[in-house]
Amino acid sequence: MEFLENKYLLISLTFLIYIGAQRLQKACGLKLLNPILITMCVMICYLLFFNIDYATYQEGGRYIDFWLKPAIVALGVPLYKQLSTIRRQMLPLLVAEIAGCVAGLFSVIILARLFGASHEVVMSLAPKAVTTPIAIEVSSAIGGIPALTAAVVVSTGVFGGIAGFQIIKLSRIRSSIAGGLSMGTAAHAIGTSAAMEQSERFGAYSSLGLTINGLLTALLAPFLLEVMGMI
Amino acid sequence: MILQFGIILGLLAIGELIVNALSLPVPSSIIGMILLTASLQFGIIKLHQVERLTSFLLKNLGFFFVPAGIGLINSLDVLKGELGAIVGASVGSTIIIIAVTGWVYQLVRKATSRRNKNDINLSQE
Numbered sequence: 001m002e003f004l005e006n007k008y009l010l011i012s013l014t015f016l017i018y019i020g021a022q023r024l025q026k027a028c029g030l031k032l033l034n035p036i037l038i039t040m041c042v043m044i045c046y047l048l049f050f051n052i053d054y055a056t057y058q059e060g061g062r063y064i065d066f067w068l069k070p071a072i073v074a075l076g077v078p079l080y081k082q083l084s085t086i087r088r089q090m091l092p093l094l095v096a097e098i099a100g101c102v103a104g105l106f107s108v109i110i111l112a113r114l115f116g117a118s119h120e121v122v123m124s125l126a127p128k129a130v131t132t133p134i135a136i137e138v139s140s141a142i143g144g145i146p147a148l149t150a151a152v153v154v155s156t157g158v159f160g161g162i163a164g165f166q167i168i169k170l171s172r173i174r175s176s177i178a179g180g181l182s183m184g185t186a187a188h189a190i191g192t193s194a195a196m197e198q199s200e201r202f203g204a205y206s207s208l209g210l211t212i213n214g215l216l217t218a219l220l221a222p223f224l225l226e227v228m229g230m231i
Numbered sequence: 232m233i234l235q236f237g238i239i240l241g242l243l244a245i246g247e248l249i250v251n252a253l254s255l256p257v258p259s260s261i262i263g264m265i266l267l268t269a270s271l272q273f274g275i276i277k278l279h280q281v282e283r284l285t286s287f288l289l290k291n292l293g294f295f296f297v298p299a300g301i302g303l304i305n306s307l308d309v310l311k312g313e314l315g316a317i318v319g320a321s322v323g324s325t326i327i328i329i330a331v332t333g334w335v336y337q338l339v340r341k342a343t344s345r346r347n348k349n350d351i352n353l354s355q356e
């Protein structure tokens with residue numbers, strides 16, 4: 001059945017499963033039923049079952065991919081709305097971001113090595129907290145597997161979106177500014193979209209977190225890894 | 232609506248141009264986002280000229296990540312062998328990032344606001 005790998009079929013399935021999962025999540029009120037996660041799993045099973053490769057899926061999928069970059073540009077709007085608050089606290093924001101970025105890089109590398117990951121996998125995980133385009137760049141620059149990085153980035157984002165608020169609460173982070181910032185720093189745009197649902201202020205600081213951590217990771221990761229003797 | 236698409240995609244195009252011209256290690260989308268914030272701030276672009284498109288994009292941000300996530304299918308072999316390490320390290324590090332970022336922000340904020348208060352007190356004396 002050649003129709004099973006038709007690009008319009010594959011792309012429409014992606015839309016419909018996502019919408020279905022979104023409704024299911026709303027109906028059950030379960031955060032774990034994350035639409036991104038469900039769509040990923042269902043589509044991967046579909047492709048494996050009918051033996052369709054990823055390149056074939058991407059013939060349609062790239063039209064969804066295309067909107068990723070414009071969507072990140074759109075994050076400039078919540079950022080603009082909070083600009084005056086952001087300007088008043090440049091110092092705490094910057095210091096927190098540098099701390100979060102360095103802690104993230106060190107912790108993921110140390111943990112991955114402790115758990116016995118191979119060098120290639122450790123390198124693929126290093127930039128996992130930042131948004132896909134940056135993470136892929138960094139990953140290939142330091143000798144990781146970009147495709148694995150992309151998948152881990154999305155999974156990290158989904159985990160952040162699901163568990164992030166709980167972690168924020170348990171770590172006794174009280175201000176919505178600190179919480180939003182943490183969310184964006186740890187779980188990039190996917191965490192930010194969860195933050196946006198909470199409140200616009202939360203979302204704005206989350207997009208600030210993802211921006212600054214994205215820039216810092218792009219600049220610091222290769223350097224830090226060299227210091228650690230990993231490259 | 233056409234104008235809204237033109238503005239957002241145009242800013243992205245400028246971002247691509249800047250990244251290519253200066254060979255920056257930063258993605259064009261981040262440059263485009265900074266350009267959008269700056270253009271709104273300086274009144275070059277008005278909020279109502281982009282807001283319909285941007286709120287649609289932001290509301291569905293997660294959806295645009297789905298194809299990249301499905302790319303996992305190409306790494307299933309690596310995953311099988313090292314799934315535990317990958318999940319453990321990602322989850323652990325995500326928790327650490329959230330805690331550290333939030334704590335440091337709150338600490339520095341407290342310290343700086345206290346200092347500012349002291350400054351005010353001193354000047355009053």
